[in-house]
Amino acid sequence: MAELSGRKQQILAIIIERFIATGEPVGSKAICSEMGNAVSSATIRNDMADLVELGLLEQPHTSAGRVPSQLGYRYYVDNLMATYELGIDEQERIKIWLQSFSGEPDRLLEKAGSILAELTDCVAVSSSPADADAKIKRIELVPLSEHTAMIVLLATSGILKSSVVRSETQINVDIAEVFYNICQNYFIGKSVSDINVMVIQTLVASLGDRVFIMSPFLCAIADLCEAVKTTELHLKGQSNILNHEELSEDAFSLMDFLHRGTPLENMLGSHKKQLNVAIGTENLYRELKNSSTIFSKYSVGDKDSGSIGIIGPTRLDYARLIPSIKYLASVIGNLLSETLDEE
Amino acid sequence: MAELSGRKQQILAIIIERFIATGEPVGSKAICSEMGNAVSSATIRNDMADLVELGLLEQPHTSAGRVPSQLGYRYYVDNLMATYELGIDEQERIKIWLQSFSGEPDRLLEKAGSILAELTDCVAVSSSPADADAKIKRIELVPLSEHTAMIVLLATSGILKSSVVRSETQINVDIAEVFYNICQNYFIGKSVSDINVMVIQTLVASLGDRVFIMSPFLCAIADLCEAVKTTELHLKGQSNILNHEELSEDAFSLMDFLHRGTPLENMLGSHKKQLNVAIGTENLYRELKNSSTIFSKYSVGDKDSGSIGIIGPTRLDYARLIPSIKYLASVIGNLLSETLDEE
């Protein structure tokens, strides 16, 4: 496929870039003038016919200009696209924007999604680190009132989960001590996958009456472990779907797809590469057959954990968006690693 | 307006209920048969003409059936609607659904929004309690690693906010003690409105070098106070907008409106009554001129604090939805009051 003549490559690039910019089919005359009339429109028409033959272009109907096909976009992304680098000031702006947000990991991802949605005019998806091998790094009991407390769990995946628990008995120092002892002996350092409601129940039984009052707290820990290993998806900018003409037709099915959650999760899970660009039917799900997706993984402590990216029309400004998403993912990885980088 | 004859009321109710169910204009013949042919269609046509005269009905065009006008819906909601009560089992289902969700207040509201969106096929909006008069009830420092800690702040509005803070110095018992002393002396019991970055800065200055290392923690407290008094809006089921024919026309402006946030916030703030039903142009914002909104406030500790409700087309099943929303609000109020009900 790479044996395209230089002029054909040039024509293809012009068509794709113009089409990305305007959304209108591109005619031979327009290309001709864009090339400074180096060749005539008829010549370009001949080349265009060849490109259609090769499957890189399509014509909506006989007498319309040409439009990039899925394959055309793929060729562009792989061979033609100028790899544009993010400006330093834009980098700084994103970084500061995210850093200023001192919050929990999930909130950070949510925020990053908002920024991305804003930046790209697409639906942004961010997934929290879901690592079934994550170990419990720390558990804390935070008293809130006589009968309620918050339990905070930090996992080696960098994720932090908390839950408010109500106890029938008053929560005092003794109870806290018993709680910490149990945590130290049975939870800290264990894999979150090993902790579930069953384990908790046998544990409670073995500890006997004395710690029966611990039961709600321990159940909460099981819930938190469950939450740690569950990918949480953050969707932002769903309304951007309506900004794109070409998606409005299946806006409904697309919205529905996004809200179903599981398929989206599967899709993210299926990505092998650091950066994943899927155009049209290259996507795992047919609901996305008219969409493109760009996702990048981020790493927490040297380990790939979650992803962030966008879903938009196939008519995307790949050259601009790919570097932005890459960069955003790297910043997220750095920030999420902060609670883990010592000890 | 209440001096409508019984038959006219009946006709109005039939038209509205049929229209809510089918979305089609209702003709005189259909009404006639619905009334068991008690009177002829011509009679009904006469009555319908009067109802149009009164502004309670509209005809899309001369030869179509009738459709309820905004005023018609209002009359229906105020006078005609059978006040339907929620079934016990449905009540239980909602309650258990929400209770099972042991989390933080904001998560609870998010969850409640999801349930409501599901239940009503509309966009659900829930606002967290925003109470500028809220006092700081409790502040806790939760160590996470050598250099990071989480700060948890509980306010009398029932809201719980937390933030992860990174410190240059190692976080040890001494620092924690200094932190708690400062909190006890300067923060606990104070109104969140009184704490801002300015106050923190003068406080840090007055404390001198010794506690300079406290600065990031205290700044975090200011941020948390800010967060406590800021209404947080949770939107759920945005895609449901596309489920309703009559909204798809201004789906775009509606989506945009929802995502702008501030106007929505203003709108919720403007509600005086416990339950607020606004139909079409009764809404504060013209973006909602073709929509209806149903919102109910919930109370945390005897104090109205936030709201939950829906935004949908004017063609809503008011009789079914109003009791559901009322009930949901009451459950939320009860659950959120749990961390406050003692001491």
Place this chain on the structure above:
DNA sequence: AGTTAGCACTCGCTTGGTGAGAGTGCTAAC
């Protein structure tokens, strides 16, 4: 006075036909 049957009428929706415009494909010449 309120109710009814009958009928002409109005209006929106669909279908089919027409004309303009844009861009192509092809052919023949360079």
Place this chain on the structure above:
DNA sequence: GTTAGCACTCTCACCAAGCGAGTGCTAACT
């Protein structure tokens, strides 16, 4: 391999005719 010229194709916007549903009105009835 490139170019000019021209007939051709297809979409889109516009208009007219036919239909069907439901009305408004009139005149008669209780």
